Amino acid sequence: MEIDAGRLRRDITENAQFGSVDAEEGRGRTVLTGSDADREARERLIEELETIGLEVRVDAVGNIAGRWTPPSCDPDAAPVAVGSHLDSVPNGGIFDGPLGTYAAVEAVRAIQESEETPDRPIEVVSFTGEEGGRFGIGTLGSSVAAGQRRAVEALALEDAEGITLEESLERIGFAGSAEIDAGEWDAWLELHIEQGTRLTEARAGVGIVDSIVGITNCEVTITGEADHAGSTPMFERRDALAAASAFVLDLERAAEELATENEAAVGTAGEGTISPNARNIVPEEVQFQLDIRDVAHDTMDRLVDRCRSSLARLERRRGVETSLERYRDSEPSQMSERCIAAAEEAVETGSIDAIRLHSAAMHDTANVAAVTDAGLLFAPSVDGVSHSPREWTDWDDCAVATEALAETVRILAAT
């Protein structure tokens, strides 16, 4: 499909004004769910959707869907849905979300202006609260649309000041009453920035995602004994930090071993606290938050098992007490073969260099993939930076990826 790169750039640039933040380098925005910036971004999107003749509806959690029912199609056929999100992390970038949302708009415009006669309606979607910065849970809107979470539960979530999602959506006029059910879609497509460097390294313009990792989070606590760092001999200590250090190296070794079989497997201790954290006291307790990911759930289980074995060994060898609580566990998602095949065909048609890859970050598409055929495309991220004003995707790369998205939508809507 031929797309209009200038129009896409104008959309993303204008959207970037909402919640824009000063940044020394790059271009940043803060668009938290239910904020004025969120309202402005939503209103502009709806204006554009209505301008191109889409019938817009908003559901209880603020998800927006605009449906185009081409004269050529069976209006009762299950639609092909395509989109992303408009919210951002605090001080986020201007492409993470908006590229996929406005690329979806551009895909519809491109098909409308072409000679194509789609057999199915096409629905442009923008999900609420993908980033989770304000209400604590990411990919929130899509979890409701895909039936994994009840709307009332989502609406009752509170921000740090006790304001509920419901109140915040009512305030900005986006507590809707329509139904948006991802299970009714024939297929779903999302374009997103890669947030990594694999596309750049492969000199590819588009990434065709075959799976999205699952994520397990664990809280590990290692408890020894607080002692005077001067008067407690080395051999009489139960040093929680020394035990925790052995654990971090065990985790690293286990993740590296599993990664030799499957490069997507990762295990990270990124967050930790030491108590009492005083220079002259042997540490009493260390607590870590672990992040474990892979495209195979079995690998994640094995890595958690290895963590438990390490802790059991430390209890025996170092006399510490330990606990591991696995408080989050999301399954990996497989993209549908039909969507992947359509995307492969699209990049071939457009002579676009593309690679197959997995997504190491979570996306709304993971929720939708549980209820219908889903596909995810990546556009290159300069230096892999995201969640920062330095996040960037060259405009030419935005255009190429949008061209691939539009062609994939065309193929899926033609069946």
Add this chain to the structure above:
Amino acid sequence: MEIDAGRLRRDITENAQFGSVDAEEGRGRTVLTGSDADREARERLIEELETIGLEVRVDAVGNIAGRWTPPSCDPDAAPVAVGSHLDSVPNGGIFDGPLGTYAAVEAVRAIQESEETPDRPIEVVSFTGEEGGRFGIGTLGSSVAAGQRRAVEALALEDAEGITLEESLERIGFAGSAEIDAGEWDAWLELHIEQGTRLTEARAGVGIVDSIVGITNCEVTITGEADHAGSTPMFERRDALAAASAFVLDLERAAEELATENEAAVGTAGEGTISPNARNIVPEEVQFQLDIRDVAHDTMDRLVDRCRSSLARLERRRGVETSLERYRDSEPSQMSERCIAAAEEAVETGSIDAIRLHSAAMHDTANVAAVTDAGLLFAPSVDGVSHSPREWTDWDDCAVATEALAETVRILAAT
């Protein structure tokens, strides 16, 4: 020497009222230098010193000395000085400092009431700011009395609110103008609680310290690269926390090896920070504060060398950057043979079970030992607890240790 245990107990109990804090368990006090509680404790001590006929003087940094010049002595002879400190850490115990100060008072009272005819004046001393909680530097008053720090430097030190030591001493009326020079003392003795369990384990009533450890503090920084914990493959990471964990284990191993030769050798990473400390970001930087102690300075140097070797190896193997800054290095102190011999004789005379041991904590005596013959005695600490309201020494143990102190003072003042 026969001492009056009831009188000693009354002194310590009354002193414990100043700055007393509520505690669920035990009995606590907060006596920061220059506080009202500090003023009250000082005023009570001076009242007691004057009651028993001592000539009291206060120096520029608030150190207090009360001199008894017995009729039997040469008034120009170098005095035997004995004492400790009255300040505490926040929520400290009631014996850490006051036991040694009032045991010194009791020693003078006991000798005064005996048939003894000392050949030298005896001086009871209470040093300012031993704990260092408010002005950041421990054993402050003794460092000035021993000529290791100029009074003007000490007086210019500021607390967290920018109040100088000078201002705080003037406020409580303890910015004196007398001279207290530890170098003029014939000998110095201090009784302190052990803050460890070696006396209890040996069922000994008194510990005769032969050396006080030196302390080296280092700041170690390990810098890797912050990366997305999902999208950065295991083999492309420079994880600062994994490198730091290897360092902590290297430090532990090296300290354990050195401790097999010398049990006083210890090395501790007690305080650390992880940056950015987020669950889904590979750690960029870890910083540790190290505490290294031994009674031999050479061992401390070797342990620092082992730390540097570890860091160099981590730079090569893990591609991290590292630095080690040794920002504090105090030499170990040897107690004088003359003072140790007097204490040995004293415990034999009193049929008191005693052991020889080193001090793993810093004391004013370490400063004084640099300029005159010094001795340090320990009384047992229940469970080794200190710097806590749960710190405790049984009254009988206080009495036994004070008896040993008084006899040691008698012996030293008789030569």
